[in-house]
Amino acid sequence: MTSDKIQTWESIIPEVKSWKESGEKVVFxxxxxxxxxxxxxxYLEKSRSLGDRLIVGVNTDASVRKLKGPERPVNPEYARARLLAALEFVDAVILFDEDTPFELISHVIPDILVKGDDYKIENIVGADIVIKHGGEVKTINLVDGFSTTGIIGKIKTHNK
Incomplete structure (x- = not known):
């Protein structure tokens, strides 16, 4: 079942170790x-193409509310994690409760850390950890015109 891809902080470590021992590059x-x-x-498909395994950290509901406000998230954390796990190019999904994925990145130590090109590499949380361990930090071109905030805005406009 793809729901098996939803990992805990504890269960991901042996998984990452196994992948790395097999010579696979782990992308986060x-x-x-x-x-x-x-x-x-x-974005996720392009991220996966940079390595052999893709781990996706997903903000918990509490974390999203702190970042985006009281009306978010629209979908609960398990639903968001489950949909991501269903994507064939996603190998693992892990929820994190903090404002940033710094602790999770420190825990996983991926070979490649990826964010959208709306970030500068020097501003990407966890970049220092990945680089310190010999990894790479990359940005991916985003598809213009697609954002959750934009979609929510369209829905609100059409429902007035």
């Missing part, structure tokens, strides 16, 4: 992924 990215859309699918 993160986000809220509140309403899954084309921009997310494109």
């Amino acid at each position: 990215t993160n986000g809220c992924f509140d309403i899954l859309h084309l921009g997310h699918a494109d």
Whole structure:
């Protein structure tokens, strides 16, 4: 079942160790992924193409509320994690409760850390840890016109 891809902080470590011992490159990215859309699918597929395994850190509901406000998330954390786990190019999904994925990145130590090109590498949380351990930090071009905030805005406009 794809729901088996939803990992805990404890269960991901032996998985990552096994992948790395097999010579596989582990890619990590993160986000809220509140309403899954084309921009997310494109970004995650491109992220996976940079390595052999893709781990996606997903903000918990409490974390999303702190970042995006009391009306978010639209979808609860398990639903968001489950949809991501169903994507063939996602190998593992891990929820994190903090404002940033710094602790999770420190825990996983991926070979490649990825964010969208709306970030500068020097501003990407966890970049220092990944680089210190010999890894790489990369940005991915985002698909114009797709964002969860934009989709929510369109829905609100059409429902007035």
